Amino acid sequence: MTKLQVRAFLYQLGCFAILFISFRFLIGKYTYLDGLWIPFTAFVVGTILSPKFQAVKTKDGEKLFMSWLFMKGIKQIG
Secondary structure (H helix, E strand, O other): OOHHHHHHHHHHHHHHHHHHHHHHHHHHHHOOOOOOHHHHHHHHHHHHHOOEEEEEEEOOEEEEEEEOOOOOOEEEEO
16 A cells, blocks of 8 residues: 555544544434444444545556545545
């Protein structure tokens, strides 16, 4: 794995973790779900709402791109 692939993986993992933990507490506090339904629902919501990062080799070298549900199109990251 290249440096940008590792960075993309860490960004994606971090964003998912933040959303998963946030939704896990919100779902546990404001809904009547219990047991395994709380983390399962938080997992599904976090997976759908988290941005997707990918390292792509282009003719100018390897670049990092991000796609997100709330953004139109694909954005190049630094």
